[in-house]
Amino acid sequence: MSHTLGVRQAQKQKTRQAFLDAALALLEEQSLSSLGLREVTRAVGVAPTAFYRHFPSTADLGVALVEEALGSLHTVIAGTVSAAGDGDERIERTVELIARHVREYPAHIRFIARERNGGVQKVRAAIAEQLARFTAEVKTALAQHPESAGWNDDDLLMLAGLYVDQMLMTASNLLDASPEEQDQVIRAATRRMRLISIGRRHWLR
Amino acid sequence: MSHTLGVRQAQKQKTRQAFLDAALALLEEQSLSSLGLREVTRAVGVAPTAFYRHFPSTADLGVALVEEALGSLHTVIAGTVSAAGDGDERIERTVELIARHVREYPAHIRFIARERNGGVQKVRAAIAEQLARFTAEVKTALAQHPESAGWNDDDLLMLAGLYVDQMLMTASNLLDASPEEQDQVIRAATRRMRLISIGRRHWLR
DNA sequence: AATCCCGGAGAACAGTTGTTAACTGCATGG
DNA sequence: CCATGCAGTTAACAACTGTTCTCCGGGATT
Structure with a gap:
């Protein structure tokens, strides 16, 4: 039932999790509405455009964090x-x-x-x-x-x-x-x- | 007891109140931490630098709003x-x-x-x-x-x-x-x- | 082995931000 | 009536923002 998902998807989920973690850390001292896309990518250590591969906007990042x-x-x-x-x-x-x-x-x-x-x-x-x-x-x-x-x-x-x-x-x-x-x-x-x-x-x- | 305060101070309090009102309106759909100084002054119809005559920062504006x-x-x-x-x-x-x-x-x-x-x-x-x-x-x-x-x-x-x-x-x-x-x-x-x-x-x- | 797919990089864009300095006009107090 | 104080203006600054387009490299598919 649980496929051992390929190197590709595994890496993707890993960076996605990195986004979530970094955002959560940044949100300790500010609110989501002021969280910048570049701010998050900088914290993850990745190009700003990479963000869009995972979330359409920071609001959707927030929804993922709720989950x-x-x-x-x-x-x-x-x-x-x-x-x-x-x-x-x-x-x-x-x-x-x-x-x-x-x-x-x-x-x-x-x-x-x-x-x-x-x-x-x-x-x-x-x-x-x-x-x-x-x-x-x-x-x-x-x-x-x-x-x-x-x-x-x-x-x-x-x-x-x-x-x-x-x-x-x-x-x-x-x-x-x-x-x-x-x-x-x-x-x-x-x-x-x-x-x-x-x-x-x-x-x- | 209550001095009729001069034209000068009256005008100042008036614009100060305008800042509070404009900020409150803007804050209906965002949080204070994302509220920009220029955003508020634009809403009031006043130069950005005028803000400093009333509040050191948007955080202090927030404190005034709490009062x-x-x-x-x-x-x-x-x-x-x-x-x-x-x-x-x-x-x-x-x-x-x-x-x-x-x-x-x-x-x-x-x-x-x-x-x-x-x-x-x-x-x-x-x-x-x-x-x-x-x-x-x-x-x-x-x-x-x-x-x-x-x-x-x-x-x-x-x-x-x-x-x-x-x-x-x-x-x-x-x-x-x-x-x-x-x-x-x-x-x-x-x-x-x-x-x-x-x-x-x-x-x- | 050749092809496609796709996560990520890079560069550039037009706007925006907070903060500074030096100014102007006018109500105010002597 | 004149000099001072001060709310508000203008201009400029470097830094930052979200978003688009183009490209690259390597895992995945056949």
């Missing part, structure tokens, strides 16, 4: 949310998972948080779509919990969205926090989710 | 949160206030949401500071409520932050929503805040 940053994450979080354990345990595990992910891929998080409301429409749309899929998956995971008995679809979706937004904000806050502040951020995020979880238990009248 | 967008808002929301009425009523009034503000100053909201995680450090810091002050004010307003009896400061601050973030996200969602989607956004936001409010009531063990 890279969020595409692989789906199963991970959904799995955590649906894992066994009581509420508090699940919350702590989720927050810890977020913290680890931030430590491992800080540039990805920064990029998503920044461009979610950024100036490039195409990228905003791509992020919104991924987060919507994300929310839907969290919703079906939440639906498995016994606490969700009697909940209608709309309310479940609302809760899932609340959780997803909370996760993203926590991740973003961790990025901006100094090492000694991080514990405080984690504790605050945990308390937030705990409060939401309490609200969830008493939602049905 | 304009968030500076006046303090008393408004705090007043709403501390207003009388039961929980649900207060929530609906708050959401409605947000919706009206978005309708009235959409560009301001867009700017804040975009640059909160944007690529310009100075502006991010300015927004963070304003939102922190904001959160503190909401906290003292929440402290007045009878439901807050027995709450410690940390938890109150946590709740206030949750509310503030929720308000900003709601405002941002309203911006991206088409006219016919807006009611749905408002209802979803209301349910979110209701759930948080329920969690609040059952927070103390």
Whole structure:
């Protein structure tokens, strides 16, 4: 099934990845709408025109980055949310998972948080779509919990969205926090989710 | 107390305001980090060098925009949160206030949401500071409520932050929503805040 | 072995950018 | 009423931008 793709295509994918990496690094201190094509090619060490062999524009580079940053994450979080354990345990595990992910891929998080409301429409749309899929998956995971008995679809979706937004904000806050502040951020995020979880238990009248 | 300031300074403030307005308009479809000095002066209809008479750089223009967008808002929301009425009523009034503000100053909201995680450090810091002050004010307003009896400061601050973030996200969602989607956004936001409010009531063990 | 395909290089294009210096006109304060 | 201060102008600078066209070399295909 998986062809060992030729030297040619392998090299192409390699430089393509180099573009993605270089762009991600440059985007740590600026937004996508100010990222120049030449700037990226310079960082990769390649001629400006080579860029067009891979992306029509920097906006499409951005869309590719969205895939890279969020595409692989789906199963991970959904799995955590649906894992066994009581509420508090699940919350702590989720927050810890977020913290680890931030430590491992800080540039990805920064990029998503920044461009979610950024100036490039195409990228905003791509992020919104991924987060919507994300929310839907969290919703079906939440639906498995016994606490969700009697909940209608709309309310479940609302809760899932609340959780997803909370996760993203926590991740973003961790990025901006100094090492000694991080514990405080984690504790605050945990308390937030705990409060939401309490609200969830008493939602049905 | 209020001097009728001379023709000179009046004209200066007038063009300064023109800079702010033009920049805000341009920032609807791009981020501050890509906003050019010449771009702004062109929009105002003034020579590029005139810019320096008012701001050292576009980043400082951004900081001034933060003041304009968030500076006046303090008393408004705090007043709403501390207003009388039961929980649900207060929530609906708050959401409605947000919706009206978005309708009235959409560009301001867009700017804040975009640059909160944007690529310009100075502006991010300015927004963070304003939102922190904001959160503190909401906290003292929440402290007045009878439901807050027995709450410690940390938890109150946590709740206030949750509310503030929720308000900003709601405002941002309203911006991206088409006219016919807006009611749905408002209802979803209301349910979110209701759930948080329920969690609040059952927070103390 | 001869051919095609295609990722990348090179050069050139018209515009744009931020910043400098030296100027002009006019409201202002003595 | 005159001298000063200062918002805004003009001109010029080197550096940078995205995009086009032409070319090259070597893996892929037959």
